[in-house]
Amino acid sequence: MRIKSSHITHRSTCRICGGMKLSRILSLGPTPLANAFLLEHERHLPESYFPLDVYVCKACSLVQLIDVVDPRILFKDYVYVSSTSPVFVAHFDTFARQVFDRFHLSARSLVIDIGSNDGILLRPFKQLGARVLGVEPDRSIGTIARKAGVTTISEFFSLIVARKILKKYGEASIVTATNVFAHVDDIHGLVKGVKHLLTKNGVFIIEVPYLVDFLEKNLFDTVYHEHLSYFSVTALHYFFEQLGMAIIDVERVATHGGSLRVFIARAGSTHKKESSVQSFLTSEKKIGLQEEKIYHEYKKKIERNKVTLHTLLSKLKEKGNSIAGYGAPAKGNTLLNFFGVGDELLSYIVDDSHHKQGRYTPGKRIPVVSSEKLKTHPPDYLLIIAWNFAESIMKKNEEFRRHGGKFIIPVPSPKII
Ligand SMILES: [Zn+2]
Known part of the structure; x- marks a missing residue:
C-alpha cells in the first residue's frame, strides 16, 4: 500500500468557514481512486491508496473530506459524457x-x-x-x-x-x-x-x-x-x-x-x-x-451493515455457492473496499460499460465482464452492487432468477430475493 503525498493535500481547516474544529465521523480508507480500474497488465502491480475519511465541521456543519487528491490525477481517466x-x-x-x-x-x-x-x-x-x-x-x-x-x-x-x-x-x-x-x-x-x-x-x-x-x-x-x-x-x-x-x-x-x-x-x-x-x-x-x-449513529449503522453482509457472503461461499456482482459504478468500489468484499467472495462483476469490461476493480481487483457471462457461467447468487437501482436490475435479469438464481441487495441490511 503506497500513499503518494505529492498527489494529496491534507487540509487542516474547514472548506467553508476556515474553522479548525473538524471531527472525523467515518473512516473508509485508505482506498484507491474509485475510477482507477486496472488493465490486465496492471493487475499485479501496486496501486496508489489515499485516505478516505469524512469529517464534520463543528462551526458551520459542513460534512467534508479534508484529504484532497490533485484533480489532475483524480480526473485523468474521466470519460463520463x-x-x-x-x-x-x-x-x-x-x-x-x-x-x-x-x-x-x-x-x-x-x-x-x-x-x-x-x-x-x-x-x-x-x-x-x-x-x-x-x-x-x-x-x-x-x-x-x-x-x-x-x-x-x-x-x-x-x-x-x-x-x-x-x-x-x-x-x-x-x-x-x-x-x-x-x-x-x-x-x-x-x-x-x-x-x-x-x-x-x-x-x-x-x-x-x-x-x-x-x-x-x-x-x-x-x-x-x-x-x-x-x-x-x-x-x-x-x-x-x-x-x-x-x-x-x-x-x-x-x-x-x-x-x-x-x-x-x-x-x-x-x-x-x-x-x-x-x-x-x-x-x-x-x-x-x-x-x-446523528453522525455517530450513521457510522454504527454502516459498520453493522459491513459485518452482516460479509458474514452472509462468507457463509454462502462456505456452503459451496458461487457469487458474482452486478454493476461496477465508481461508488461500487467504495462498497467493495470498505465492506472487504474481494475476489475470494465474488468471481466476477457484470457491467454494460465497454470501457470497464476486461478491467479489474481498483483495490479488490475483481474482473469486470459483459452480461454474457451470466449465461455462460451463471452464479448461484448475484450481489447487486448498484443497489439503488435494484428494482430495474432484477427486472432486467428475470431470466437469471427463472433459472434458479437469487439476488442479494447489500444495503441498508443485506436481503436475499
Ligand atoms: Zn466550517
Whole structure:
C-alpha cells in the first residue's frame, strides 16, 4: 500500500468557514481512486491508496473530506459524457425551460455553465434563444460540445478565467454549476469568479447531492475522493453569506440519489427570498445536522451493515455457492473496499460499460465482464452492487432468477430475493 503525498493535500481547516474544529465521523480508507480500474497488465502491480475519511465541521456543519487528491490525477481517466444518459438529457431540458421562464431570459442573456461537459444543459438554453458559454476542463469532451454548437472554453474555472470571460463575452444573467460544486476544493475562489461575472440581478444555480439524503438513504458509498463536500442548506447559507451573496430559493431534485438545487443572488439583488430557504434551515436543525449524534449513529449503522453482509457472503461461499456482482459504478468500489468484499467472495462483476469490461476493480481487483457471462457461467447468487437501482436490475435479469438464481441487495441490511 503506497500513499503518494505529492498527489494529496491534507487540509487542516474547514472548506467553508476556515474553522479548525473538524471531527472525523467515518473512516473508509485508505482506498484507491474509485475510477482507477486496472488493465490486465496492471493487475499485479501496486496501486496508489489515499485516505478516505469524512469529517464534520463543528462551526458551520459542513460534512467534508479534508484529504484532497490533485484533480489532475483524480480526473485523468474521466470519460463520463453526460448526454449518454437519456434521464439526464430530460432533466436538464426541463431545468433550462424553467430557468428561462422564471428569470425572463431573452436573446441578450448570457448563460454560463461551469463543468459544462458535452453541453447537455447549454444546448436547450441555446434552443430557447439565449447566448451560451461552457467552461469544461476536459478537452475532448469540450470538443464534443463545440461540435454541437456550444461555445466552450477548456479551463478549470477560477477568478482569473472569470475575468477573461467578462472581457470577451460580457456579464452573465445565469451561471450554473450542476454536480460540480461538491468536487471543488477552492469553492471560495469559484464563487468569487461567479460573482465577478453576474449581472446585478444575475442568479447562480448549483446542484449538489444533499446531506439529508446521504444520511437517510445510507448513501455512504457515494463517498469517494472526487466528492469533497456533502452539503446542507445550513452550511451553504453560511457560506454564501460570507461572500456577500444570499440563497433565494431551494428545491429538492432526484438526481444522484437526492440533490439540492440552490438559487443564489447578490445580497443586494431585487429577488425575493422564498420561504423554502427558512423551511430547509428549520428542518435541518430539527434533524440535528449540527449535532454529532446523528453522525455517530450513521457510522454504527454502516459498520453493522459491513459485518452482516460479509458474514452472509462468507457463509454462502462456505456452503459451496458461487457469487458474482452486478454493476461496477465508481461508488461500487467504495462498497467493495470498505465492506472487504474481494475476489475470494465474488468471481466476477457484470457491467454494460465497454470501457470497464476486461478491467479489474481498483483495490479488490475483481474482473469486470459483459452480461454474457451470466449465461455462460451463471452464479448461484448475484450481489447487486448498484443497489439503488435494484428494482430495474432484477427486472432486467428475470431470466437469471427463472433459472434458479437469487439476488442479494447489500444495503441498508443485506436481503436475499
Ligand atoms: Zn466550517
